[in-house]
Amino acid sequence: MSAPPVVSIHPESPDPARKQIADQIRSAIVENLLMPGDELPSVRRLAIDLGVHFNTVAESYRLLSAEGWLDISHGKGARVLRRTATSLPDDSEREEFRQRIRHLVAEMRGRGMEPLAIRGMLLTSLEGIQ
Amino acid sequence: MSAPPVVSIHPESPDPARKQIADQIRSAIVENLLMPGDELPSVRRLAIDLGVHFNTVAESYRLLSAEGWLDISHGKGARVLRRTATSLPDDSEREEFRQRIRHLVAEMRGRGMEPLAIRGMLLTSLEGIQ
DNA sequence: TCAATCTGTACACTGCTTATGTACAGTGAG
DNA sequence: CTCACTGTACATAAGCAGTGTACAGATTGA
Known part of the structure; x- marks a missing residue:
């Protein structure tokens, strides 16, 4: 355990x-x-x-x-704990997530990464998810 | 201007x-x-x-x-400024970005968003990028 | 039973970081 | 030159992250 x-x-x-x-x-x-x-x-x-x-x-x-x-x-x-179902995020919460992704992507782009490389990294992050 | x-x-x-x-x-x-x-x-x-x-x-x-x-x-x-080309991020910097994406995705998943919805939001974030 | 030794909790205190107040210095229009 | 705008520098105040230390619940074994 x-x-x-x-x-x-x-x-x-x-x-x-x-x-x-x-x-x-x-x-x-x-x-x-x-x-x-x-x-x-x-x-x-x-x-x-x-x-x-x-x-x-x-x-x-x-x-x-x-x-x-x-x-x-x-x-x-x-x-x-076993997670119990939560209420889905509302619009403002979703917008907040969107902003955080946006800022992260901007930092990566600004550090010289190509859009395709960023895209690959984003998609890879979903692999382990249930 | x-x-x-x-x-x-x-x-x-x-x-x-x-x-x-x-x-x-x-x-x-x-x-x-x-x-x-x-x-x-x-x-x-x-x-x-x-x-x-x-x-x-x-x-x-x-x-x-x-x-x-x-x-x-x-x-x-x-x-x-017009951005001049920067050196590409090294392995540890890329790993740092990977972690940040990973943690953000975990928060979204934990807030009840489905993997497909997360995927959609991630990909949308690339649209405005040059 | 009860003492020892695990576990998490509470809270005051220190130090660093963030934000502000205020004085200063560069620029350009009139 | 002077005025009204720019950014800069630095001391001070407020907030917050991290720590020290004392406390309280749980479990084990003598």
């Missing part, structure tokens, strides 16, 4: 550590690298592995719990 | 205002909504429109200038 960490921290990233951790765990769940029922490492265990404070990991877990990905219980630990 | 702002601030976003501004202007340039030679609004003008301090806008302009998007001259203003 326990599972590999699949998390790493990039200190030079503009994203705060707790967001990096949450992003990576969320992705791992969506890609079925972490399955419902899997136990996550304790906040102290993962914190040591990543070189951050355990409160930072705890905040990541709480964020994922608030999003419905994890079940945390005091004294026991954190497990991956 | 002057051009529409095409920028707005979302105070509830986790991204700092100066990054939001830079992201939107960069996207507009990549999508040819802003063309080389176009004058940007003065930092004070845009700051008033957006409801932020003009130093915040100035920082955005400096960031874009450092990336090679803008030519800023003291006393005159800021103009969109």
Whole structure:
């Protein structure tokens, strides 16, 4: 039931550590690298592995719990939940996603990547998805 | 030679205002909504429109200038540059982009969007690109 | 039972980052 | 020259990310 960490921290990233951790765990769940029922490492265990404070990991877990990905219980630990169906994103939420894609694509294009290469990278990202 | 702002601030976003501004202007340039030679609004003008301090806008302009998007001259203003060819991103930079796409897709999937809808949104984002 | 040792939680505190206030300096029109 | 516009520099304030430390629930085994 326990599972590999699949998390790493990039200190030079503009994203705060707790967001990096949450992003990576969320992705791992969506890609079925972490399955419902899997136990996550304790906040102290993962914190040591990543070189951050355990409160930072705890905040990541709480964020994922608030999003419905994890079940945390005091004294026991954190497990991956089976996701219940959520309401579909509304127009403004979809627009927000659109903007984020748009900005990411602009950065890639600005870094010299060809539209075809960008297209390939975008499509590849969908492969692991259930 | 002057051009529409095409920028707005979302105070509830986790991204700092100066990054939001830079992201939107960069996207507009990549999508040819802003063309080389176009004058940007003065930092004070845009700051008033957006409801932020003009130093915040100035920082955005400096960031874009450092990336090679803008030519800023003291006393005159800021103009969109014709981008010179950049070196292609190396493996680690490409991997970083891959991760960002991966995390964004996971968020969309987690919000209930179907893979096909995500795919459609990703591909649509390439349409405006030169 | 109860102590040891795991687990997550709460909250004050520090330091860095973001945003602002304000003074300064370059440019060009009149 | 002067005025009204440009961007720049830097000190200060506010907000937020990360940490230290004390606490509380759960489980194991003596």
